[in-house]
Amino acid sequence: MKKIIIGILAVVLLCLMSLGFSDAMHSNAEGSHGEGLPKVDPKEIIFEHLGDAYGWELPFAHHRRIPLPIIVYGTDGLHVFSSSRVAHGEQYSDGAATFVIPAEGENKGKVVELVNGAEVKPYDISITKNVLAVFITLILVIWCALSLVKWYKNNGNKAPKGFIGAFEAIMMFIYDGVIKSTLKENARRFAPYLLTVFFFIFMMNLLGLTVIFPGGANLTGNIAVTMTLAIMTFLVTNIFGTKHYWKDIFWPDVPMWLKCPLPIMPMIELFGIFTKPAALTIRLFANMMGGHMIVIVLTLLIFIFAGVGGYAVGGATAVVSVAFSIFMLLIDVLVSFIQAYVFTMLSTIFISLAQENPHAEHGEHEQKND
């Protein structure tokens, strides 16, 4: 019974989501076309949904947005104001500085300061949609972890059930299956970082799939987010790297002519240090963005076909598209877990490679000393 209700709710939500899209089409088409079906600009819509914004779109109402604070450091210091003041291309003057979001040009969609008519990019640390989504993720992850801790305090050595039980199960799956089996005796040392990374990414992925308010931001499909996470792994890997790890990079065990006089192997190894975080950045970003993009494109197909063949064709496409969208979203739930898992696994492997010790027998002593 419960399952049926949830199923019906999901279908209704998806239908409403499509309505929201049609609303979006209308607003895009406003003014330019008076008659027939509105023209659709797929590129515009796709990038709008994948990208960041200064406000959070309310469900089913495209023009209404929750305004978020804009924080910029311009030519004359720090300015904080609501994004509603610069919505719809309006100019806002805070003291001597004037801010605007240009609709065209190089800085399209970004807050810029107008200095003598020229656009100057300020340091922009606004609480945008994505930043707020990061905060929400942060709170959710902390809440999950701390509720598990609280449960332990109340129940001692019993195993938790339900939601926090699942949380613990996933956590131990990652800890035992990935961290402990790869890092061995160093597992406890790096586990806090790796577990944090895993749950942060996993929660962001899942929130990205949720269509209404607390979710909906394409976080892990944003290169800034994945890059930051990859840089973290890069820092952890190299800061905690052993002497042997650095020796292997600058003076590897290869024939002399490969490292002297021309340092061919050291160059390759050094390059490898930077390709690792790059790979982490790109793979998570591309995977998650791809998933989002497919769902949006499938939905857009309805309107594109409707524009070509009228309502009947559009209606027929809608059935197929919605079915495919649901299928894709379900796969994306799986992908959310897999990508978080893969990111954690690769990070663990990179860290463990930097923890290598040539003398496995004496390795433990050295580990304890440092």
Place this chain on the structure above:
Amino acid sequence: MELFTPGFGLVFWMFVSFAVLFFVLWKFAWPVILDIVDKRADLIDKGVEYAQNAKEQLDKAQADADKMLAEARRKEADILREAEALKVQIIEEARNEAKVQAKKEIDAAKLTIEQAKKEAELSIREEVGAIALRIAEKVVRQNMSDDKAQTRLVNTLIDEIENQN
């Protein structure tokens, strides 16, 4: 392409958020959870070990009990057998005792009877003597007329009596 250029603001807030998240979880969550899970795993291992030991002990106790029961049975049988032997012995003894006793009684009775017989014989002899004397007196009184014959008769009688003894 806006999509491929990381925004400065987001990177900044990501660093801040990640630092906060990492700090909070590192301080309050992960070590606590891992410790408790380890402790629980230990507890379960110990529990299994304990249960195995308990089972072994129980099995051993069962075997012991079985052994003791068998022992008891054996002892019981022994005791019964002994009792049987004792019973037979006692009966035998009693029988012997009774035999001896009976023999004693019989002997005593025989003695008494013998004595009584002798006494009776004696009294009968006296009685017979007296009767004989009376008969003799009567006979003598009848035959006192003839002295010679009397004397002869008396002599004959006396001889007879003497021969008898």
